[in-house]
Amino acid sequence: MNNKELANLIFPDITKTIEDYEKIYPARNLNEGAVVSRFAPSPTGFVHMGSLLSALIASKVPKETNGIFYLRIEDTDGKRSVENGIQGIIDDLKNFEINIDEGVVSETKQIGNYGPYIQSERKEIYQTFVKYLIANDLAYPCFCTEEETNEIRTIQEAAKERIGYYGHWAKCRNLSNEERSNRIKNGDKYIIRLKSPGNFNNKVVIEDLVRGRIEFPENDLDIVLIKSDGLPLYHLAHLVDDHLMRTTHILRGEEWVSSLPVHLQLFKIFNFKTPKYAHLGVIMKIDDDQTRRKLSKRKDPEAAVSYYHEKGIPVEAVKIYLMTIANSNFEAWYNANPNKTIDDFTFSFKKMSESGSLFDVDKLMNISKNYISKLKAIEVYERTIKWAKFYDQQLEQLLIKYQDYSIKIFNIEREQKKPRKDFGAFCEIKSGIWYMYDELFINVDYQFQTISDINEINKINQLYLSKYYNELDDKETWFSKMRLVAFELGYAKEMSDYKENPDKYKGHIGDVSMVIRVSLTSLSATPDLYEIMKLLGKERINQRLNIIKVK
RNA sequence: GGCCAGUUGGUGAAGUGGCUUAACACACUGCCCUUUCACGGCAGCAUUCAUGGGUCCGAAUCCCAUACUGGUCACCA
Numbered sequence: 001m002n003n004k005e006l007a008n009l010i011f012p013d014i015t016k017t018i019e020d021y022e023k024i025y026p027a028r029n030l031n032e033g034a035v036v037s038r039f040a041p042s043p044t045g046f047v048h049m050g051s052l053l054s055a056l057i058a059s060k061v062p063k064e065t066n067g068i069f070y071l072r073i074e075d076t077d078g079k080r081s082v083e084n085g086i087q088g089i090i091d092d093l094k095n096f097e098i099n100i101d102e103g104v105v106s107e108t109k110q111i112g113n114y115g116p117y118i119q120s121e122r123k124e125i126y127q128t129f130v131k132y133l134i135a136n137d138l139a140y141p142c143f144c145t146e147e148e149t150n151e152i153r154t155i156q157e158a159a160k161e162r163i164g165y166y167g168h169w170a171k172c173r174n175l176s177n178e179e180r181s182n183r184i185k186n187g188d189k190y191i192i193r194l195k196s197p198g199n200f201n202n203k204v205v206i207e208d209l210v211r212g213r214i215e216f217p218e219n220d221l222d223i224v225l226i227k228s229d230g231l232p233l234y235h236l237a238h239l240v241d242d243h244l245m246r247t248t249h250i251l252r253g254e255e256w257v258s259s260l261p262v263h264l265q266l267f268k269i270f271n272f273k274t275p276k277y278a279h280l281g282v283i284m285k286i287d288d289d290q291t292r293r294k295l296s297k298r299k300d301p302e303a304a305v306s307y308y309h310e311k312g313i314p315v316e317a318v319k320i321y322l323m324t325i326a327n328s329n330f331e332a333w334y335n336a337n338p339n340k341t342i343d344d345f346t347f348s349f350k351k352m353s354e355s356g357s358l359f360d361v362d363k364l365m366n367i368s369k370n371y372i373s374k375l376k377a378i379e380v381y382e383r384t385i386k387w388a389k390f391y392d393q394q395l396e397q398l399l400i401k402y403q404d405y406s407i408k409i410f411n412i413e414r415e416q417k418k419p420r421k422d423f424g425a426f427c428e429i430k431s432g433i434w435y436m437y438d439e440l441f442i443n444v445d446y447q448f449q450t451i452s453d454i455n456e457i458n459k460i461n462q463l464y465l466s467k468y469y470n471e472l473d474d475k476e477t478w479f480s481k482m483r484l485v486a487f488e489l490g491y492a493k494e495m496s497d498y499k500e501n502p503d504k505y506k507g508h509i510g511d512v513s514m515v516i517r518v519s520l521t522s523l524s525a526t527p528d529l530y531e532i533m534k535l536l537g538k539e540r541i542n543q544r545l546n547i548i549k550v551k
Numbered sequence: 552g553g554c555c556a557g558u559u560g561g562u563g564a565a566g567u568g569g570c571u572u573a574a575c576a577c578a579c580u581g582c583c584c585u586u587u588c589a590c591g592g593c594a595g596c597a598u599u600c601a602u603g604g605g606u607c608c609g610a611a612u613c614c615c616a617u618a619c620u621g622g623u624c625a626c627c628a
Binding site: 293525 | 552553554555556557558562563564565575576577578585586587588589590591620621622623624625626627628
């Protein structure tokens with residue numbers, strides 16, 4: 001029996017050839033230098049921060065070069081797939097405004113001419129390639145059970161030999177085709193392995209876009225191509241899909257670096273042009289015991305991109321943060337060009353860090369604070385509502401009920417050169433403005449400071465209310481009256497006066513205005529008091545200053 | 552254990568043989584400004600680039616060794 005007959009025995013239903021697929025998926029008609037890249041996750045749950053980073057870059061580079069960015073689903077391992085996994089990925093990408101040109105757009109819909117873009121739907125294509133390999137003595141069926149391969153491994157470990165299915169360890173490699181066909185006809189279970197033409201003593205060199213030149217021994221492992229369920233393993237799927245989908249750039253995590261010799265070998269065997277590779281450092285997390293590890297889906301909530309949606313951290317802020325990790329020159333560029341967006345920035349693989357960086361929540365929050373501080377009040381209002389719709393219905397209703405009032409609240413100390421930076425996330429907004437709403441200003445806990453005697457507090461409040469408060473006052477008048485209250489009750493009306501003669505006064509203007517502030521808001525730290533009082537209005541001010549009296 | 556890579560302050564990093572007594576940003580500390588907070592301003596925060604050796608007039612930058620960290624060695628991706 002020759003190899004071709006063996007191939008037909010194993011894949012009797014495969015009638016197309018590789019050439020057929022080359023015609024079905026012709027070279028893309030793109031400009032020179034156009035990058036075709038992809039995001040190719042497994043539907044294992046949610047999108048990870050590290051995946052988002054690579055998706056962001058993989059989508060950005062085609063955008064810069066008039067190329068194509070597509071989404072492919074790698075679901076060849078049924079055990080890992082999760083219900084609604086595909087939809088989760090699509091939603092996460094949508095949330096982060098990462099748009100695809102081709103690929104899977106919903107559980108049931110795919111767009112583009114190079115599909116299907118879900119690997120489990122491409123079984124025949126993979127098998128066509130493997131059939132070719134078998135027919136050309138470059139692959140063979142392997143009947144070893146998992147127990148047997150484990151056993152080989154144990155022996156190799158004990159003997160301190162290189163681990164893997166290669167050389168004389170590859171028991172099924174040199175079986176005769178007759179024996180192979182007999183065992184297949186006999187119903188023995190098998191997988192398909194590559195008959196690796198490599199030699200471990202030879203070297204292969206690859207130019208990685210971020211890591212530069214890397215040298216490896218050639219692959220001589222007879223890696224598994226097709227599993228017993230007929231579906232391919234990653235290595236084969238990578239070759240077939242990225243060739244047929246005409247991918248020019250492979251962006252993936254650094255955990256793939258060591259598979260490079262396999263992938264290079266596969267491309268060489270088929271005489272396909274190898275794509276360019278960029279292996280990205282993984283995002284790390286430091287534990288309390290100072291050990292570094294990969295940011296983990298299970299242990300770290302911030303690893304899931306849905307976390308940012310929940311917290312209400314603007315997607316732009318997350319993307320800006322990821323770009324500062326991705327390209328070290330981005331941050332300086334962004335600070336120098338505050339009105340530009342990520343789209344205006346030219347990404348460079350060379351500027352990528354090779355080692356994984358630690359995930360820095362402080363930095364992210366700083367970026368987010370700055371970002372939100374630059375938004376217009378109406379934008380803050382709308383985006384807070386959008387967030388609250390999912391996560392805080394009470395806040396949502398208040399914002400809708402008091403629309404103009406709320407927008408004015410968001411505008412306090414905003415329209416100025418250096419706006420306030422109170423909010424790092426939309427989930428923090430309620431805790432910053434709640435006291436402006438009567439519905440929330442109940443059973444409050446007053447944080448009085450230096451003046452905490454209730455009689456003195458009332459004296460200040462009542463004097464202010466009865467003699468000085470006028471809602472029409474401008475800020476200057478308002479504050480000069482505040483000084484008069486202080487003076488009349490024996491407090492220094494200027495801070496400097498108090499500092500010169502502290503014994504002459506009961507306290508200073510700051511102590512007095514603090515009483516008003518706390519009486520009105522219950523808090524000792526608020527934005528500008530004058531602005532707050534303007535919005536609170538006469539009625540509410542009267543009411544709130546008088547509640548204290550009752551207490 | 553084999554193979555591959557990485558190692559510059561608390562963090563992200565700039566730096567590719569002299570311009571570096573190591574930029575910038577975050578965090579932190581102190582002071583100032585100030586009716587609180589925030590903003591802002593000023594100052595501090597690596598005499599040293601994992602360690603040891605070498606090349607050189609000169610090294611964070613080049614070479615070697617060691618250490619440590621990470622990745623990988625599945626019918627997972």
